[in-house]
Amino acid sequence: MVGIAVRTRLCAWGGRRLARYVARRLISAVPVIFAVTFIVFLVMHLVPGDPALALGGTEASPAEIAQMRHQMGIDQPLVVQLLAWYEHLLRGDLGQSLLLGQSVIQSILARVPVTFSLAGCSLVVTVAAGIPFGIAAAVKRNSWIDQLIMGTALLGLSVPNFWLGLMLIYLFAVALGWLPSGGYVPLFQDPAQWLRSIILPTISLSLMQIGFIARMTRSSVLEVLGEDYLRTARAKGLSERITVWKHALKNAMIPILTVVGMLFGLLLGGAVVIETVYALPGAGRLIVTGILRRDYPVIQGGLMATAVVFVALNLLVDVLYAYLDPRVRYE
Amino acid sequence: MEYRRRDALSRREVLALAAGGTAALLSRPILAQAAPKVGGSAVVAMQSHVTSLDWQMTNDEASRNVNSHIYELLVTRDENMKPLPDLAERWRVSPDGKLYTFTLRQGVLFHNGKELTSADAKASLERYGRIAPDKAILGSVDSIAAPDKYTVQITLKRALPTFIEQLSSPRNPAAIIPAEDAGKEAGKSSFIGTGPYQLDKSVPDAYVSLRRFDRYQANQNYTKRDGFGGRKTAYLQAVTFRVVPESGGRVAGLQTGEYDLVDNIPVPVANRLASDPKLKVYRVLPWGMLVEYVNCAFPPTNNLDVRRAMQAALNIDQISRIATDGLYQLDSGYQYAKFPYYVKGPGNDLYDQRNAAHAKELLAKAGYRGETLALVTNSDFEHLNKATIVIGDQLRAIGMKVDIKVYDWPTSLAKLNDSAGWNLWSDSLGLAPSVGDAIGVMRRFTGKENFQKSEDAVLDSLFADLTTGPTLVARREAFRKMQARVYDQVYAIRLGDEGYVQASRSWVNGFVPYRVPRMWDAWVSK
Numbered sequence: 001m002v003g004i005a006v007r008t009r010l011c012a013w014g015g016r017r018l019a020r021y022v023a024r025r026l027i028s029a030v031p032v033i034f035a036v037t038f039i040v041f042l043v044m045h046l047v048p049g050d051p052a053l054a055l056g057g058t059e060a061s062p063a064e065i066a067q068m069r070h071q072m073g074i075d076q077p078l079v080v081q082l083l084a085w086y087e088h089l090l091r092g093d094l095g096q097s098l099l100l101g102q103s104v105i106q107s108i109l110a111r112v113p114v115t116f117s118l119a120g121c122s123l124v125v126t127v128a129a130g131i132p133f134g135i136a137a138a139v140k141r142n143s144w145i146d147q148l149i150m151g152t153a154l155l156g157l158s159v160p161n162f163w164l165g166l167m168l169i170y171l172f173a174v175a176l177g178w179l180p181s182g183g184y185v186p187l188f189q190d191p192a193q194w195l196r197s198i199i200l201p202t203i204s205l206s207l208m209q210i211g212f213i214a215r216m217t218r219s220s221v222l223e224v225l226g227e228d229y230l231r232t233a234r235a236k237g238l239s240e241r242i243t244v245w246k247h248a249l250k251n252a253m254i255p256i257l258t259v260v261g262m263l264f265g266l267l268l269g270g271a272v273v274i275e276t277v278y279a280l281p282g283a284g285r286l287i288v289t290g291i292l293r294r295d296y297p298v299i300q301g302g303l304m305a306t307a308v309v310f311v312a313l314n315l316l317v318d319v320l321y322a323y324l325d326p327r328v329r330y331e
Numbered sequence: 332m333e334y335r336r337r338d339a340l341s342r343r344e345v346l347a348l349a350a351g352g353t354a355a356l357l358s359r360p361i362l363a364q365a366a367p368k369v370g371g372s373a374v375v376a377m378q379s380h381v382t383s384l385d386w387q388m389t390n391d392e393a394s395r396n397v398n399s400h401i402y403e404l405l406v407t408r409d410e411n412m413k414p415l416p417d418l419a420e421r422w423r424v425s426p427d428g429k430l431y432t433f434t435l436r437q438g439v440l441f442h443n444g445k446e447l448t449s450a451d452a453k454a455s456l457e458r459y460g461r462i463a464p465d466k467a468i469l470g471s472v473d474s475i476a477a478p479d480k481y482t483v484q485i486t487l488k489r490a491l492p493t494f495i496e497q498l499s500s501p502r503n504p505a506a507i508i509p510a511e512d513a514g515k516e517a518g519k520s521s522f523i524g525t526g527p528y529q530l531d532k533s534v535p536d537a538y539v540s541l542r543r544f545d546r547y548q549a550n551q552n553y554t555k556r557d558g559f560g561g562r563k564t565a566y567l568q569a570v571t572f573r574v575v576p577e578s579g580g581r582v583a584g585l586q587t588g589e590y591d592l593v594d595n596i597p598v599p600v601a602n603r604l605a606s607d608p609k610l611k612v613y614r615v616l617p618w619g620m621l622v623e624y625v626n627c628a629f630p631p632t633n634n635l636d637v638r639r640a641m642q643a644a645l646n647i648d649q650i651s652r653i654a655t656d657g658l659y660q661l662d663s664g665y666q667y668a669k670f671p672y673y674v675k676g677p678g679n680d681l682y683d684q685r686n687a688a689h690a691k692e693l694l695a696k697a698g699y700r701g702e703t704l705a706l707v708t709n710s711d712f713e714h715l716n717k718a719t720i721v722i723g724d725q726l727r728a729i730g731m732k733v734d735i736k737v738y739d740w741p742t743s744l745a746k747l748n749d750s751a752g753w754n755l756w757s758d759s760l761g762l763a764p765s766v767g768d769a770i771g772v773m774r775r776f777t778g779k780e781n782f783q784k785s786e787d788a789v790l791d792s793l794f795a796d797l798t799t800g801p802t803l804v805a806r807r808e809a810f811r812k813m814q815a816r817v818y819d820q821v822y823a824i825r826l827g828d829e830g831y832v833q834a835s836r837s838w839v840n841g842f843v844p845y846r847v848p849r850m851w852d853a854w855v856s857k
Contacts, residue, residue, distance in 0.1 A: 047741075048738075048741070048742045048745030048746065049740075049741025049742045049743075050741065050745075053741055053748075054740060054741040054744065055382065055390075055391060056390065056464065057740075057761075058747070058758050058775070058782075059390065059502065059760075059761065059762055059763060059771065060390060060464060060465075061465075061467065061774060062778075062780040063467050064390070064503070067463075067464050067466065068464050071388070071462070071464075071517055097535075099382050100382075100535045101382070101384070101385075101518045102535055107535065107536075110534070110535075166577075166579045166580075166583075169579065169580065173583055173584075173587050174586045174587055180584075180587070180589060181580060181583035181584040181586075181587050181589055182575060182580045182584055182589075183573065183584075183589070184537070276576050276577050277579070277580060278577075279376075279573070279574065279575040279576065279577065279580050279584075281534065281535075281536045281537035281574070286536060289536065292711070292739060292740070293741070294741050
């Protein structure tokens with residue numbers, strides 16, 4: 001009973017420390033996000049061109065362009081525009097897209113499920129395939145299995161994902177007719193169709209990352225396998241399976257976890273290309289289209305949302321460190 | 332003077348295919364089609380997303396593709412881009428040319444079931460004059476009145492013979508909407524029109540779904556569709572315009588049958604698809620007019636002889652062929668051959684000269700000493716990029732030093748506004764020449780904010796004649812002189828005309844290519 005009480009107090013103490021740690025990190029994220037939006041604002045307004053020009057092209061007369069600028073409110077001084085944006089932000093409003101005819105929050109929220117479906121599925125596939133392949137390659141190092149896995153991983157890393165996407169479309173949509181060539185069906189509208197719509201984009205996006213994670217896992221596991229404590233484990237008669245799965249893997253997971261944390265960010269970045277190839281109305285495509293058309297509020301809001309996601313991911317990874325490695329403390 | 336509807340010619344579609352090379356259906360004759368039937372649905376895959384479903388505030392192509400199904404105008408354009416009565420049955424112009432009296436068609440319904448009256452037309456035009464990017468087309472309007480339920484009167488401050496041409500422009504159209512919507516801000520209307528299709532659902536950047544407007548009142552003054560107007564019949568129950576940015580995705584979706592019609596596919600792919608019996612390929616030529624603007628304020632092209640040397644050197648045929656993958660035509664005119672303002676003569680002798688020896692003489696005369704020529708193009712339109720690369724090679728061949736600068740589209744547009752930093756700027760004139768808009772084409776070379784960065788009083792004076800000339804003959808003469816001046820001063824170098832390719836499943840019938848993918852009068856026999 002005493003032991004349980006002590007453990008409970010320790011857990012409560014650890015929980016409070018964790019909460020304080022998370023709160024501190026969240027507070028420190030505020031200036032980061034503020035800085036991101038400020039820099040994005042400055043950079044986007046320093047880049048030549050504006051949404052009225054992009055929309056009007058050479059067909060529109062100077063008077064039309066001026067009219068569009070006025071309607072968009074981009075004929076105001078930069079400081080006025082910046083202050084207006086922050087004022088809206090404090091009220092939880094990211095402004096109105098200049099070209100989409102809806103609010104930035106609406107635009108982002110409508111697209112987040114698409115991008116998160118794609119990035120999330122790709123993350124699951126990447127981790128589910130990459131880590132076992134990496135472990136197998138490490139355990140069977142220098143064998144034909146190792147060479148096959150590492151050779152395939154290199155191939156996966158080398159193939160551009162837009163090209164792979166088009167090839168998969170031609171194979172599975174055009175030639176075999178098994179899967180749709182593009183478009184997105186929301187999960188809650190029709191789960192089966194959602195799955196069909198997300199399979200090819202997921203494979204296209206995750207193949208490169210599977211190779212990356214497999215190589216990373218192999219190298220990390222190999223490093224751990226040479227440690228003294230594993231020699232001890234083997235010396236005391238533990239089977240190779242228990243040695244690897246119970247002792248080696250947990251230690252090898254720490255650097256892999258860092259990479260997996262970054263991987264979600266990479267997948268979000270890679271989703272931009274895949275969303276274009278498969279005509280998925282996702283957040284990546286929203287931001288890129290925003291940049292190409294100089295839709296300032298969309299760029300501002302989209303990149304701010306991206307910064308928030310990255311901050312949250314980093315925080316999550318840091319918290320998970322402590323779970324995997326008791327030496328790590330929330331300081 | 333009174334203008335009335337005219338009966339559509341029974342050979343309209345045949346003319347549309349043949350006259351001026353508007354369109355050529357490659358795979359099979361358009362006449363071999365199943366009988367029209369109501370029902371079914373179609374998915375159209377487009378490259379770009381719709382900027383707004385409030386047509387009064389947009390002038391982009393993707394929005395036009397969709398909005399032309401929802402809205403109608405008082406006066407629109409026919410198959411050959413001439414003004415055509417639409418919601419207005421007829422109009423009358425007073426002898427002094429200032430008062431236009433439009434008589435509306437009776438019994439026309441909005442998608443909300445309300446009948447169109449002169450109050451709606453008046454309120455729509457007044458809103459257009461407030462919010463439309465191209466509101467300048469109503470700049471000469473003094474007042475708009477609705478003396479009775481079906482009569483609209485527009486009084487101009489001064490006679491403007493091109494008023495109907497401008498009012499019927501499909502670029503940023505003066506769409507007619509219910510009066511209740513007229514007080515709403517740009518982009519905030521209810522997206523209600525009188526067209527054959529009404530809005531069902533719109534997911535920005537993904538798709539716009541339209542459904543058949545069952546109570547649509549087709550224009551009985553015509554026997555069939557004609558351009559943006561005529562007698563439109565909605566056979567399809569639903570039409571979805573889906574945004575598919577990647578051409579490979581559009582083509583794949585067409586091949587699998589997910590899309591019934593796809594817009595803008597690469598020419599080499601079209602050549603491959605043309606042999607597929609399940610598909611129809613449509614080539615539209617001309618679609619865009621390729622032009623290089625020349626900066627007359629920035630050395631070395633501030634020297635007329637240098638500009639003339641470039642004009643003499645270029646092999647326009649080669650540039651256009653490579654840029655368009657072979658879907659092009661050569662023409663020196665700044666209008667297309669089928670339109671009223673077309674004049675071939677002026678400048679024809681200066682077009683596609685391929686005379687390197689003469690070019691070198693002119694460079695020597697100009698005292699050219701190897702100054703760098705900055706060619707600005709963009710990464711968004713591959714054909715313009717390719718044209719610039721070939722131009723660069725040809726100019727290097729006559730001893731010029733060339734630097735090609737590739738920007739994204741908005742940046743390149745910003746560069747065009749600068750009077751320094753560029754010498755040639757590549758463009759494709761899309762809508763203006765395609766609708767016979769002589770003013771829209773020549774506007775670029777006039778006024779203070781001209782593209783050649785050099786004000787020209789001669790051109791400005793001629794432009795005034797082009798805009799206000801009392802007769803078409805007078806205005807055409809002004810246009811002829813302007814074209815001659817642009818060639819003589821080398822304010823721009825005219826390249827070829829580019830084409831455009833669309834494709835559909837063979838089960839799509841009745842589709843005839845036009846400036847927008849008209850899904851009215853099209854039906855499917857799946």
